[in-house]
Amino acid sequence: MSGRRQFWLIETGVTVRQEVLAPATKTQIAELVSGKSAPAEQPIAQAAPQTPDKSLVLLSRIGNTNPLSIDDYIANNGFAALRKAFSIGADQVIAEVTASGLVGRGGAAFPTGRKWAAVASQPVKTRYLICNADESEPGTFKDRVLLEGDPFALVEAMTIAAFATGSQHGYIYLRGEYPRALKNLTNAVEVSRNKNYLGENILNSGFNFDITIFRGAGAYICGEETAIFNSIEGYRGEPRNKPPFPVEVGLFGKPTTVNNVETLVNVLPIINNSGEQYATWGSTGSKGKKLFCVSGAVSKPGVYEVTFGATLRQLIDLAGGLKSGSTLQAVLLGGAAGGFVGPQDLDLELTLEAARAAGTTLGSGVVMVLDQSVNMLDQLQRIAAFFRDESCGQCVPCRVGTVRQQEALARLVSSNSADETAIDLHLLRDLGQVMRDASICGLGQTAHNAIDSALTRLKVFSA
């Protein structure tokens, strides 16, 4: 450019135009400003290699229906569950969801039926429903596929949840970095409202319910179920103390149900068939279908739908196995808040109970496959940096503990004295315990998990 800087002016009065470009270079941004359009986004279905496949339960419409078309949705069994819910009544909906054994898919695995029943039994009649679509656990992208590819399903599932719990208003707390999900959801909410699937007297049932889409601004902590309330209410994104629990005192101080996107979408097959039928899928302790986000050194990374009970090896095989030339070093299960497992754990059953028994977690369904090219020390430092950056700063164990954890790791990485290593490993364990025991919310409580698993399971710093 011969040292001359170029300027592209965006002036007042120019119509705002939104383009999605990632990853972006300076030249590409300049081209966009000067009028060029961004290249078309990747097709949604590309993120879900099993699709299109109508025999799938959660992903059945991905890749074969138009996510912007309500007619397409209705032609593919859309709103059947909502009609059935209205006909069987709120109590029966909760009974079916309870019988299905469905538990939250956001990571905490709380029984959905019990949560709904708790909200439904509150004496306070103003109640809210929040769909937690602030998917920001590193390595998680399952909700994105549902939000972008099957937005009407979320609208329908939220309406059923609201009907069951007696809630009048719903919020979709959407991750700010999901522009296509925003577009598709906005369309789905508006079209559903126009066709009386939302709003007053939905389908002549006498039930009123509407949805507001609320975009997050990029903070990981705002996906914590009580920090969401603060965020929506316009306060600093900090988790609240529990108790009182959200089912009693939630958004705007009212009883509130907070459900993950995948959890809600699971409700449709439960109502369409029955809770009992749904419970036939899976293991003793984990019922139904689960989406896993397989990434890293596999041939076909993406979102995979499996029945609970598949092993880690089967899931990796489903994703086309390891890339050629890769040998397995470790798998990060559950994301940064989850834990590492090693090659010896490939036969681990991906169920909540088997994961718990093995001292790990499925979390939000992250399966990040790391091969020999990955420097585990860098990975650990990246995770430590992540928690340090994302801590809200409210409580001491997390605010300072995540910094001390990062510093101790930095020392360990460069340490060449066994004595010093032992001291810092002890320090890390001490930090892990206080963060787990005394942090206000799940962020601090899990900020040591991945590092702990790398120390104990992968023996990262052992000679």
Add this chain to the structure above:
Amino acid sequence: MSAQVTTGLQVRKSVELTIDGKKITAPEGSTLLDACRASGIEIPTLCFGDTITPKNACRVCMVELEGSRTLVPSCSRKVEAGMVVKTDTDRTSHSRKLVLELLGSSVDLSLTKNVSKWNSNYDANPSRFGAPSTHHGKRDEAVTGHHHHPDGKTAETVHQPVKIDNALYVRDYSKCILCYQCVDACGEQWQNTFAITTAGRGFDARISTEFAVDLTDSACVYCGNCIQVCPTGALMFTSEFEMREAGTWREEEQTQTDTICPYCGVGCSLTLHVQDNTIVKVTSPSDHSVTHGNLCIKGRFGFQHVQNTKPE
């Protein structure tokens, strides 16, 4: 509203629970901390203040509650019938020790009451994270999500220069443990001025005016209610700050005299702190039914006329 508002003649039901193996009765609505203190059990607190709703941010008062996966903050957890609580276990000691170490290694606690006693009670050694870092970025300009990668040789601190931007009080946020009491006192719990709040995230979180402007450009009305609740000496009368700097602050020689504010008809209680026959600062009793420790600029800072000194 304050946690400390007198319940008057209201009859409160009582709740039976077990603390450290002893069956005790506590009024419904009271906290585990209240119950512990009533039965003579000492629990350290840092962010807890008696006129502000507990924020349970420091996590030094954690106790073990049977059936709870994590420890629970005694300052804000309400008593429930049948609770089984332990206040002195390996887990609670570990948690208190680590919180003291984490704060002690990052914040100047030299003016925070009881810290050295608790450090020795809980065997806390804040220096084990390394020497305090001497490299200090500008905390007011910290960008969320950006930090220098540590080398582990030193322990990062919250150090920043003392803010002296007005004649009445100084803000030394190197001493701030982020108890949030000043924010709550300035905001919806007492003053409703909202001049300060928390800015930044994680370790960068700090108390700030809007866009970190000087107090003189902020919404501050100089009521000084933030100074009243500050447990660490981060907020301090300029008179006290200057005397401390000059080495002439001698708290043990000071007398405290309760009187009534002469300015208006409300009749707020004042406590005058006097050293060498000079008023050096003014507080108000936090248990006073009129002020709950709060004053306005006149009662808090308008005492110079009493000294009867003319400007040079």
